[in-house]
Amino acid sequence: MKVETAKKVEDAAAWRKYSENVLPPLLQAALDSFVEHGYHGTTIRTVAARAKLSVPGLYHHYASKQALLVAIVQFAMTDLLVRSEDAVAEAGSSVEEQFRLLIECLALFHAHRSELAFIAASEIRSLEGESRTAHIKSRDKQQQMVDDIINQGMREGVFDAEHPKDTSRAIVTMCTGIAQWYRRDGELSPEELAVRYANIARMTLGVGPGSRRESVLTAPTPVLTDARGRPDRG
Amino acid sequence: MKVETAKKVEDAAAWRKYSENVLPPLLQAALDSFVEHGYHGTTIRTVAARAKLSVPGLYHHYASKQALLVAIVQFAMTDLLVRSEDAVAEAGSSVEEQFRLLIECLALFHAHRSELAFIAASEIRSLEGESRTAHIKSRDKQQQMVDDIINQGMREGVFDAEHPKDTSRAIVTMCTGIAQWYRRDGELSPEELAVRYANIARMTLGVGPGSRRESVLTAPTPVLTDARGRPDRG
DNA sequence: TAACTCCTACCGAGCGATCGCTCGGTAGGA
DNA sequence: TCCTACCGAGCGATCGCTCGGTAGGAGTTA
Numbered sequence: 240m241k242v243e244t245a246k247k248v249e250d251a252a253a254w255r256k257y258s259e260n261v262l263p264p265l266l267q268a269a270l271d272s273f274v275e276h277g278y279h280g281t282t283i284r285t286v287a288a289r290a291k292l293s294v295p296g297l298y299h300h301y302a303s304k305q306a307l308l309v310a311i312v313q314f315a316m317t318d319l320l321v322r323s324e325d326a327v328a329e330a331g332s333s334v335e336e337q338f339r340l341l342i343e344c345l346a347l348f349h350a351h352r353s354e355l356a357f358i359a360a361s362e363i364r365s366l367e368g369e370s371r372t373a374h375i376k377s378r379d380k381q382q383q384m385v386d387d388i389i390n391q392g393m394r395e396g397v398f399d400a401e402h403p404k405d406t407s408r409a410i411v412t413m414c415t416g417i418a419q420w421y422r423r424d425g426e427l428s429p430e431e432l433a434v435r436y437a438n439i440a441r442m443t444l445g446v447g448p449g450s451r452r453e454s455v456l457t458a459p460t461p462v463l464t465d466a467r468g469r470p471d472r473g
Numbered sequence: 474m475k476v477e478t479a480k481k482v483e484d485a486a487a488w489r490k491y492s493e494n495v496l497p498p499l500l501q502a503a504l505d506s507f508v509e510h511g512y513h514g515t516t517i518r519t520v521a522a523r524a525k526l527s528v529p530g531l532y533h534h535y536a537s538k539q540a541l542l543v544a545i546v547q548f549a550m551t552d553l554l555v556r557s558e559d560a561v562a563e564a565g566s567s568v569e570e571q572f573r574l575l576i577e578c579l580a581l582f583h584a585h586r587s588e589l590a591f592i593a594a595s596e597i598r599s600l601e602g603e604s605r606t607a608h609i610k611s612r613d614k615q616q617q618m619v620d621d622i623i624n625q626g627m628r629e630g631v632f633d634a635e636h637p638k639d640t641s642r643a644i645v646t647m648c649t650g651i652a653q654w655y656r657r658d659g660e661l662s663p664e665e666l667a668v669r670y671a672n673i674a675r676m677t678l679g680v681g682p683g684s685r686r687e688s689v690l691t692a693p694t695p696v697l698t699d700a701r702g703r704p705d706r707g
Numbered sequence: 708t709a710a711c712t713c714c715t716a717c718c719g720a721g722c723g724a725t726c727g728c729t730c731g732g733t734a735g736g737a
Numbered sequence: 738t739c740c741t742a743c744c745g746a747g748c749g750a751t752c753g754c755t756c757g758g759t760a761g762g763a764g765t766t767a
Contacts, residue, residue: 277598279513283753293718295755300716304753360653361595364511401682405661405669412650413643419594420642427639435639442677448635517727527744529729534742538727 254322254329254344257351257429262314265290265300269307274354278308278365308362309370315359316377319348323384334392335446339437341388342414345381346436349417350429356418382411389444399445410440488556488563488578491585491663496548499524499534503541508588512542512599542596543604549593550611553582557618568626569680573671575622576648579615580670583651584663590652616645623678633679644674 262270268289272281283304287297301307326344330337349356363374386407392398400406414436421432438448496504502523506515517538521531535541560578564570583590597608620641626632634640648670655666672682 275598277511277513279511280599282751284751294753295719296717298754299718364509365514401672402669405666406673408654409647409650409670409673412654413647416643416646416650420646432639435636436643438635439640439643439677442679443673445676516725518725528727529745530743532728533744 252329254325255347255430257347261318262311262355265292265297266307266311266314270311270354270358273308273311273358273362278304278358278362305367305370308358308365311355312359312362312366312370312374315352315355316374318352319345319356319381320377322348323381327384327388334388334395335397338385338388338392338398338444339441341385342410342437342440343433345385345411345414346417346433347429349414350421350432353418353421353423356415360415360418382408385411392444397446400443406443410443413439486563488559489581489664491581495552496545496589499526499531500541500544500548504545504588504592507542507545507592507596512538512592512596539601539604542592542599545589546593546596546600546604546608549586549589550608552586553579553590553615554611556582557615561618561622568622568629569631572619572622572626572632572678573675575619576644576671576674577667579619579645579648580651580667581663583648584655584666587652587655587657590649594649594652616642619645626678631680634677640677644677647673 260267265286269281269286272286272289275281276285281304283297284294286304286307287294290297301310322344323341326340327337330340359374363371363378366374386404389398389400389403389407393400393403417432417436421429427435441448494501499520503515503520506520506523509515510519515538517531518528520538520541521528524531535544556578557575560574561571564574593608597605597612600608620638623632623634623637623641627634627637651666651670655663661669675682
């Protein structure tokens with residue numbers, strides 16, 4: 240019972256924790272190359288060299304260049320969806336809180352995992368066959384989560400928007416857009432940015448930054464963790 | 474004098490007018506290919522075939538594949554900047570109106586010229602040398618225009634934002650993001666979308682959709698024009 | 708314990724296809 | 738005689754990918 244409670248508390252905050260080097264070295268090399276030159280602009284030789292492997296050495300691990308992209312994109316979409324569901328679950332039954340945490344989660348992901356999110360968004364057209372279909376489905380599901388919460392908030396009279404569907408898209412777009420410009424060496428930490436974006440998003444729904452502005456995220460909670468998931472600062 | 478006034482009135486609304494087929498056929502073929510497969514995913518043979526030209530025929534008009542991209546991107550950034558300046562100029566001295574028209578202009582451009590805007594944003598990394606530098610400079614200038622108006626509005630007490638800089642970036646991102654998802658066959662016309670986005674943007678600055686919601690854009694002003702710049706409907 | 712058989716984890720060399728681009732033309736109007 | 742507007746053929750480079758290996762560790766047998 241005691242253990243279960245502890246576990247539950249830990250799990251509840253799992254969506255906020257981002258460890259570094261989550262990708263195997265070879266996928267990380269591919270990701271870095273894709274970010275720099277795009278999928279078609281990247282050669283298999285570049286990726287292999289970056290991973291300190293020969294070309295056949297690379298093909299021992301992945302069947303094709305396409306397989307590298309698929310693995311990266313699938314990792315990204317699964318990670319985001321799991322985190323999003325955790326965030327909404329943590330919020331309980333309050334739509335306002337569900338919305339706030341979901342937007343924080345979205346912003347947090349696109350700042351912490353900006354390279355991953357950038358490729359997942361920009362290289363959809365380079366995905367072949369059903370990988371592309373599956374990816375688009377995930378994107379739509381992500382958008383739908385925000386739509387649903389906003390619609391629920393509208394019904395409850397908590398939110399006020401002239402065009403909820405457009406507002407929802409605008410909010411999701413501004414969050415996913417973070418991946419395009421966010422730099423780790425910039426002024427804002429992902430956590431600070433996420434709180435600000437959640438507040439901006441709330442404004443579009445007629446809810447001021449108002450109550451509970453001091454989110455748990457701004458408290459001294461350790462957020463960055465090492466490869467084993469343990470805090471490495473804070 | 475009379476002529477000059479008429480010209481001035483016409484010019485003042487020029488930023489709202491979008492004619493089709495603004496690009497020479499060859500550049501349009503290149504743009505369509507870049508949108509479908511990306512710059513590196515596009516072969517010069519594909520572009521040539523699309524333009525009903527042989528490969529040497531293509532090279533008669535443009536020196537290289539890179540030159541095609543540069544021409545497209547330069548056209549896009551010049552068009553947007555000129556329109557933005559016209560929009561702000563039309564607004565007169567009211568920051569609130571300057572902001573509203575600038576956001577409408579931004580949204581309008583990214584909906585009407587979504588392919589152009591999409592490539593200009595996503596293929597920056599494929600630009601070589603000073604073309605890339607020049608393009609980034611233009612992007613920054615565009616962002617700066619919004620920053621400046623928001624800052625002015627803050628000083629005048631018209632706008633209220635906790636973090637004006639972040640709000641500004643969020644607004645610009647959500648507008649440029651239109652190019653990623655907008656479809657001409659969707660539910661909203663570019664003009665309807667632009668009005669909605671301007672209102673959403675105003676909300677983030679603590680200004681309700683409020684006054685003057687019926688913008689000139691929703692009035693029966695003809696907006697689409699033919700290749701010669703004349704209205705073709707309305 | 709030495710020899711043998713697997714297995715994983717690679718690599719040097721290179722294949723066929725395709726890439727961006729060019730050479731040396733032609734056709735037709737001024 | 739130019740010039741513009743093209744094109745068939747093809748060059749050298751590079752692409753994604755593969756062939757036929759080797760190195761070394763684990764497990765099995767004599």
